[in-house]
Amino acid sequence: MSEHYHFDQILNRSNTDSLKWDWMNKFLPKAPKDALPLWVADMDFPVAEPILQSLRTCLDRNIFGYSYYRSEAYLDAVTGWFKRKFDWVIDPQSIYYSPGVVPAIGMLIRLLTAPDDAIIIQRPVYYPFTDKIINNGRQVVNNPLKIQNGRYEMDFENLEAHLKNPEIKGLILCSPHNPVGRVWTPDELEHVVELCKTYDKWIISDEIHGDLTRKSVTHYPLEVLCPDYKHKIITCTAPSKTFNLAGLHLSNIIINDPDLRTRWTEEIDGRLSVGMASPFAIVAAISAYNEGDFWLEQLKDYLDGNIRFVSEFFSTHLPKAIVYETEGTYLVWVDLSHYESDPVKLESLMLQKAKVALDEGYFFGPEGNGFERLNVACPRETLEKALNSMKTAILR
Ligand SMILES: Cc1ncc(COP(=O)(O)O)c(C=O)c1O
Structure with a gap:
């Protein structure tokens, strides 16, 4: 392919219902x-361009009826991407649609904890973590990151002290970490898992920024590093941040625990009926992962x-x-x-x-x-x- 993209081009986003510009x-x-x-x-x-092309093709079908996301083409695109990029072999059965990572985090908090249970986050961190925990009637326990030699690090000693508390059920990990920009190293990630394993806590690993590392930096999916703990890890992924598709509302949540899968389906389909993706989101995701x-x-x-x-x-x-x-x-x-x-x-x-x-x-x-x-x-x-x-x- 010889085409080159021009990121210098200034687009007028006013009057497009854009949250960033209009709202x-x-x-x-x-x-x-x-x-x-x-x-x-x-x-x-x-x-x-390939994503735009797939959206145009979808538009030209002239019908936008109810759609579902589990076609072979869809699952192949998702699994293919993560295998190519991170050598992560995802079982297609573990892929679950959510309209967004934040809605998924809200749902997971409700499925994994009871009211008043506590969840660890590591501030400064993406603020919807706090909102979802509080607004769902759970407690936030903050394990602040610390700055060591000009670099943010996790405070493992403090983390372990918190994990001993039985009221704490799990941790929401931001990997890579918004806003501080850290891409956690294998040692750091393994340390987190080791501690969560010792105290039997689950981990929601929000990896929405995982594709967006600097060219010289490697992101490690938590599950790839620690496969023997994957039943307790839920990984949030999406093409939205990577390919600028946030308004299409599609993310893939990787759930390995069979019981949690059942409860997720009961919640998302049975109680909320929000498990059907838009046809535009589906074709865009397939194209992004195959051709992006x-x-x-x-x-x-x-x-x-x-x-x-x-x-x-x-x-x-x-x-x-x-x-x-x-x-x-x-x-x-x-x-x-x-x-x-x-x-x-x-x-x-x-x-x-x-x-x-x-x-x-x-x-x-x-x-x-x-x-x-x-x-x-x-x-x-x-x-x-x-x-x-x-x-x-x-x-x-
Ligand atoms: C760490 C993190 N998680 C989730 C999101 C948003 O996810 P979604 O739009 O899929 O709800 C963002 C957006 O900035 C983010 O930085």
């Missing part, structure tokens, strides 16, 4: 209407460049900022507390002065006070504009 004010009420959105994690890049490799390689090159650009920009223009190494995800985690440590003032500096809408560090827990999370999956020109506005606002 920013609903979720970030303090954002001025003309703020540049680098917040929610979708990309301002057009979808890969080439686009993804080019995307990764572009993201590597954007991440370098951000890092160089801060070291040149705002040298007191600490930019954490983004090993995975397209989200850059920056400590701006040397410039403004009060999270409310920092937020208003970004929104009112810089007119840039970011995910504020404090969204991810108090450990994020003084930080900002930048979504850099946008054309470099947009990124440069946002960074220049931030610089001017901070140095004014």
